[in-house]
Amino acid sequence: MSDFVPRSDAQLTLWLTNYSARLATYGKGLSLTDAEIKAQQKLADEIIDAIKGNDQKHKDWRSTVQATKTTKQTNLPKVRTLIARLKVAPGWSSAIGQAMGVISSSAQSLTPVVLAAAKPALRADVSAGRVYLKFTRRPFDGLNVYMRRKGEGTWRFVGRATKSPFVDAAPPLTAGSAEIREYQALGVRSDQELGQPSDIVVVPLRD
Numbered sequence: 001m002s003d004f005v006p007r008s009d010a011q012l013t014l015w016l017t018n019y020s021a022r023l024a025t026y027g028k029g030l031s032l033t034d035a036e037i038k039a040q041q042k043l044a045d046e047i048i049d050a051i052k053g054n055d056q057k058h059k060d061w062r063s064t065v066q067a068t069k070t071t072k073q074t075n076l077p078k079v080r081t082l083i084a085r086l087k088v089a090p091g092w093s094s095a096i097g098q099a100m101g102v103i104s105s106s107a108q109s110l111t112p113v114v115l116a117a118a119k120p121a122l123r124a125d126v127s128a129g130r131v132y133l134k135f136t137r138r139p140f141d142g143l144n145v146y147m148r149r150k151g152e153g154t155w156r157f158v159g160r161a162t163k164s165p166f167v168d169a170a171p172p173l174t175a176g177s178a179e180i181r182e183y184q185a186l187g188v189r190s191d192q193e194l195g196q197p198s199d200i201v202v203v204p205l206r207d
Helices: 009-026 035-087 094-100 112-117
Strands: 123-127 130-137 142-149 158-160 166-168 180-187 192-194 201-207
Touching: 009 035, 035 166, 094 180, 123 180, 123 201, 130 180, 142 166, 158 180
Parallel strands: none
Antiparallel strands: 123 130, 130 166, 142 158, 142 180, 180 192, 180 201
């Protein structure tokens, strides 16, 4: 059997308001005393007030949740920006990062042993006199790229690669002539070189 009392708070508020008003109209004709009518109306008013209070609290809660979301969206990028700056500061170390809690769980799972054995994979393409070095960055923050011309004994630092491909646009040492270059890369995390050097990539280049 269906109940005549509405289930939803909105409908129940309307129903109780009508019930209270009709009691004042029909109550005495149905043998109710003034005290009984007022007692029923008080019960109805208490329920209505409770529903209104609940609605207000729910609105306040939604407003608070939205305000919290907005504050996080505004402030956290600024926090991340400063942390990124700290990670390239001269005194930075992974120990400081762990103490501050600013190293991700996935990064923490990369133990020193794992990082020590990690080795960048490097390959090269040549186009329009430029060398394009392609690589996969993980598990490093980036790669330090080194170059030497074939026959040279000393590696020269070319640049920090954080996005593949890294482009070396330096022309051959002697204009109009061809040269053979060798490239090698080392992984970098927290501004420190780690892991094993990549295999040497040999690149024939012509101006």
